[in-house]
Amino acid sequence: MQRIGVFVCHCGTNIAGTVNVEAVSDALRKEPGVVFSTNYQYMCSQAGQDIIKNAIAEYKLTGIVVCSCSPRMHEATFRKTAASAGINPYMVEIANIREQCSWVHKDTLTGTEKAIILGRAAIAKVNLNAPLTPGQTPVTKRALVIGGGIAGIQTALDIADAGFPVDIVEKKPTIGGKMAQLDKTFPTLDCAACILTPKMVDVAQNEKIRIFSYSEVTEVHGFVGNFDVTIKKKARYVREDICTGCGACTEKCPQKKIPNEFNLGMDTRRAIYIPFAQAVPKVATIDPDHCNMLKNGKCGVCSKVCTAGAIDYNAKDEFLTEKYGAIVVATGFNPIPMDKFDEFAYSQSKDVITSLEFERLMNAAGPTGGKLLRPSDGEHPHTLVFVQCVGSRCEACAEKGKEYCSKICCMYTAKHAMLTRDKYPDTEVYVFYIDVRTPGKNFDEFYRRAVEEYGVHYIKGMVGKVSPEGNKLKVQASDLIENRQIHIDADLVVLAAAIEPDKSARPLATMLTASMDTNDFFTEAHPKLRPVESPTAGVFLSGACQGPKDIPETVAQAGAAASKVIGLLCKDQLTGNPCVAHPDEMMCSGCSNCEKVCPYGAITYVDKEFRMPDRTTKVRRVAQVNEAVCQGCGCCTVACMSGAMDLKGFKNEQIFAEVDAICR
Amino acid sequence: MKVSYYPGCTLRNKAKDLDFYARECAKVLGFELEEVEDWQCCGGAFTSSSDEIATKLSSVRALKAAKEAGQPLVTVCSACHNVIKRTNAAMKDPAFAAKVNAYMKQDKDFTEDYNGETEVCHYLEYLRDKVGFDEVAKKVVNPLTGRKIAAYYGCLLLRPGKVMAMDDPENPVILEDFIRALGAEPVVYPARNECCGGYMAIENADAAKKRSLSVSESAANHGAAELVTACPLCRYNLVKSGSELPVLYFTELLAEALGVKEANA
Numbered sequence: 001m002q003r004i005g006v007f008v009c010h011c012g013t014n015i016a017g018t019v020n021v022e023a024v025s026d027a028l029r030k031e032p033g034v035v036f037s038t039n040y041q042y043m044c045s046q047a048g049q050d051i052i053k054n055a056i057a058e059y060k061l062t063g064i065v066v067c068s069c070s071p072r073m074h075e076a077t078f079r080k081t082a083a084s085a086g087i088n089p090y091m092v093e094i095a096n097i098r099e100q101c102s103w104v105h106k107d108t109l110t111g112t113e114k115a116i117i118l119g120r121a122a123i124a125k126v127n128l129n130a131p132l133t134p135g136q137t138p139v140t141k142r143a144l145v146i147g148g149g150i151a152g153i154q155t156a157l158d159i160a161d162a163g164f165p166v167d168i169v170e171k172k173p174t175i176g177g178k179m180a181q182l183d184k185t186f187p188t189l190d191c192a193a194c195i196l197t198p199k200m201v202d203v204a205q206n207e208k209i210r211i212f213s214y215s216e217v218t219e220v221h222g223f224v225g226n227f228d229v230t231i232k233k234k235a236r237y238v239r240e241d242i243c244t245g246c247g248a249c250t251e252k253c254p255q256k257k258i259p260n261e262f263n264l265g266m267d268t269r270r271a272i273y274i275p276f277a278q279a280v281p282k283v284a285t286i287d288p289d290h291c292n293m294l295k296n297g298k299c300g301v302c303s304k305v306c307t308a309g310a311i312d313y314n315a316k317d318e319f320l321t322e323k324y325g326a327i328v329v330a331t332g333f334n335p336i337p338m339d340k341f342d343e344f345a346y347s348q349s350k351d352v353i354t355s356l357e358f359e360r361l362m363n364a365a366g367p368t369g370g371k372l373l374r375p376s377d378g379e380h381p382h383t384l385v386f387v388q389c390v391g392s393r394c395e396a397c398a399e400k401g402k403e404y405c406s407k408i409c410c411m412y413t414a415k416h417a418m419l420t421r422d423k424y425p426d427t428e429v430y431v432f433y434i435d436v437r438t439p440g441k442n443f444d445e446f447y448r449r450a451v452e453e454y455g456v457h458y459i460k461g462m463v464g465k466v467s468p469e470g471n472k473l474k475v476q477a478s479d480l481i482e483n484r485q486i487h488i489d490a491d492l493v494v495l496a497a498a499i500e501p502d503k504s505a506r507p508l509a510t511m512l513t514a515s516m517d518t519n520d521f522f523t524e525a526h527p528k529l530r531p532v533e534s535p536t537a538g539v540f541l542s543g544a545c546q547g548p549k550d551i552p553e554t555v556a557q558a559g560a561a562a563s564k565v566i567g568l569l570c571k572d573q574l575t576g577n578p579c580v581a582h583p584d585e586m587m588c589s590g591c592s593n594c595e596k597v598c599p600y601g602a603i604t605y606v607d608k609e610f611r612m613p614d615r616t617t618k619v620r621r622v623a624q625v626n627e628a629v630c631q632g633c634g635c636c637t638v639a640c641m642s643g644a645m646d647l648k649g650f651k652n653e654q655i656f657a658e659v660d661a662i663c664r
Numbered sequence: 665m666k667v668s669y670y671p672g673c674t675l676r677n678k679a680k681d682l683d684f685y686a687r688e689c690a691k692v693l694g695f696e697l698e699e700v701e702d703w704q705c706c707g708g709a710f711t712s713s714s715d716e717i718a719t720k721l722s723s724v725r726a727l728k729a730a731k732e733a734g735q736p737l738v739t740v741c742s743a744c745h746n747v748i749k750r751t752n753a754a755m756k757d758p759a760f761a762a763k764v765n766a767y768m769k770q771d772k773d774f775t776e777d778y779n780g781e782t783e784v785c786h787y788l789e790y791l792r793d794k795v796g797f798d799e800v801a802k803k804v805v806n807p808l809t810g811r812k813i814a815a816y817y818g819c820l821l822l823r824p825g826k827v828m829a830m831d832d833p834e835n836p837v838i839l840e841d842f843i844r845a846l847g848a849e850p851v852v853y854p855a856r857n858e859c860c861g862g863y864m865a866i867e868n869a870d871a872a873k874k875r876s877l878s879v880s881e882s883a884a885n886h887g888a889a890e891l892v893t894a895c896p897l898c899r900y901n902l903v904k905s906g907s908e909l910p911v912l913y914f915t916e917l918l919a920e921a922l923g924v925k926e927a928n929a
Binding site for chain 1: 826832834854855858882
């Protein structure tokens with residue numbers, strides 16, 4: 001039998017306002033196992049904790065029940081108190097008589113009655129508690145960052161700055177991500193390349209950082225502090241260690257007409273290419289789908305012109321396995337394809353473009369050298385129509401677009417409109433919007449400048465149809481404020497396409513057993529209090545893979561993710577949660593139900609030899625729990641049909657005892 | 665191959681050509697249209713009625729007859745197709761079907777509940793999916809070579825896109841593919857899925873005229889010499905608007921290409 005002390009907290013009037021705390025401590029004093037019961041104004045205060053410590057010594061308590069707020073609030077506090085007085089911290093139970101009792105009841109009688117019942121249940125459980133000791137696991141002091149956009153770059157730099165080695169895995173031939181494709185950045189209008197490329201160079205030069213470009217993560221095993229990750233280095237047919245990035249091959253390759261993805265297909269590149277001048281690593285890559293030499297063995301020009309001898313047509317994909325203590329997901333976003341939005345004639349006219357294409361058109365390194373020219377005829381456009389929310393906030397058409405707000409479009413459209421009017425005062429610029437959403441430091445001022453100083457015509461309403469007629473785009477729209485139909489003959493229409501997580505995110509989430517929402521954005525451990533951690537221990541989130549974000553927010557989150565990684569890698573040992581699943585091997589039938597429901601991949605099966613009563617041995621398949629991976633969610637205990645799986649600290653018998661106490 | 669056929673009221677009056685050539689061409693293409701016995705109005709004229717059940721009954725009777733015959737129900741008129749297809753979709757909702765079936769039980773020949781089992785298929789869809797435009801092309805004896813024809817979809821054939829599920833409502837291709845199969849050159853123009861003015865023709869003829877003219881002008885600007893449609897109301901509005909382009913039903917065009925028209929001249 002335990003010797004239990006009960007401590008009822010008033011929480012000022014939070015609890016005492018609707019619960020008669022005196023009556024609760026009196027009633028619980030009579031429960032089996034209870035040797036001491038009291039109440040106090042603030043149990044969590046130093047004085048309150050001293051009451052607990054003194055009682056432990058005086059009454060030789062072996063179990064503690066604190067009737068107070070939610071265990072999320074102060075369970076850790078009272079466990080520490082118990083531990084400092086020499087009791088195993090897992091002998092402490094919290095009866096939540098605040099959130100689940102005093103706050104929801106108005107009547108003192110019912111509140112008091114319920115508080116007593118909740119206390120009784122906690123006492124019944126403590127009677128069956130056993131001391132638990134968390135395990136320790138070592139930490140591999142290296143981090144993996146998946147994705148080499150601004151989010152991945154910033155996270156890697158910050159982790160490396162703290163002295164830990166970091167690897168970046170980027171699926172494209174260069175790091176830089178979407179930001180490398182942008183022209184100017186809001187709200188200060190500094191050029192994206194000017195602020196990004198120095199960071200890319202820092203990454204390349206940092207001794208602590210390795211870049212695996214043109215590579216993908218293919219397998220992840222292990223758990224927090226001890227991940228084993230397989231990285232596929234796709235064959236680039238150019239030896240990275242030898243290539244000097246001189247670019248001679250990219251000028252001589254006879255395959256000239258391949259759409260250039262960096263400029264979103266608005267110009268062409270060769271079959272051997274360097275995505276852009278400031279690429280990191282600055283090495284060439286052969287596109288195997290278009291290279292004649294790789295397709296039919298006829299060419300070899302690049303190999304002839306390469307003075308460094310870096311071309312290797314026989315290169316194969318390489319796989320390497322590395323160990324990491326922490327993984328940061330920074331897989332970013334993409335604009336959604338416009339093929340389901342034919343009302344805007346994107347597929348019918350070259351002069352209907354997306355905002356990212358517009359960025360390239362405005363960029364000095366873009367297909368037009370920074371001159372705003374119509375893609376169809378190279379003429380200077382005079383009337384431009386920007387359409388916001390194309391596919392965003394699309395509740396009625398979820399099969400086409402996204403229900404959420406893509407967040408960045410209002411600001412970058414204001415930027416585009418402003419820059420157009422600034423560079424080309426002979427233009428008329430219209431912006432159609434549902435709402436203009438510009439919260440953020442200096443954001444609304446920025447939008448207002450577009451309207452007031454630059455004379456951009458903002459019209460509340462959506463565009464219904466864009467029809468190419470001759471060399472004009474006939475835009476039909478509605479003005480919701482003036483309640484009238486509008487017809488504009490435009491030269492260029494720019495669609496602010498909704499953004500969605502990169503397609504690589506979902507398979508990666510499966511590998512990491514990290515959870516995602518219905519839109520394939522990674523879910524954070526807590527939407528407010530743990531925004532950069534995945535619920536899966538050791539996996540962290542950086543940038544737009546977690547939700548739409550602009551650059552300032554992405555950088556802030558990237559730094560936050562890095563600090564969490566540093567906090568983890570600083571530790572030599574990790575203390576686990578001892579409340580983990582534990583199978584009774586004698587009862588386990590090896591059915592795999594628990595393995596199937598485990599969201600963390602913590603359960604495996606082994607063939608184990610058992611001695612039978614008749615002294616023979618028998619091999620049986622039984623479940624095995626990796627305690628470092630198990631998060632103690634309890635799914636397996638419910639799924640186990642033979643009742644073999646139990647959760648330490650929440651055993652079936654403890655739960656039943658609580659239920660019995662409540663129903664008594 | 666026999667299919668159930670629902671002509672609808674307009675095909676008995678204003679749009680006799682649409683009906684006649686549909687039947688005759690089917691014979692050439694190797695399928696037979698069996699007219700649903702005692703069919704009633706599709707309900708298209710009741711769309712503004714406040715009783716949501718009563719408006720569906722006549723469509724459901726045709727659908728039920730096709731189910732009992734074990735055949736898909738083929739329609740030609742865009743409006744009938746729209747009403748019948750949407751009614752059929754609504755009948756897949758058990759709560760709604762229960763109400764309609766409760767009415768239907770009062771019919772003398774009622775046998776069993778109808779729950780949206782029939783496949784509703786527009787004549788064009790039937791050509792594309794069952795016969796195949798390639799097969800249609802093979803049967804063409806008078807290829808319409810050199811003719812520039814603009815397909816006019818209107819609204820009822822394609823929308824609501826999810827229910828009608830015939831083609832992309834914003835960028836459809838079915839009529840263009842059909843025109844191509846007959847040897848002519850389809851003209852793609854932006855107004856091909858805009859509204860013709862519809863029933864506005866009754867209340868505000870000028871508004872309808874404006875809409876229809878914008879359609880035919882858009883087609884003409886893109887080089888079309890004629891317009892083809894599946895909808896009697898669209899054709900009425902286009903012709904009434906004084907469009908300079910001739911407006912044909914798609915079955916007329918088909919009959920021309922298959923040699924059916926000259927055989928029946």
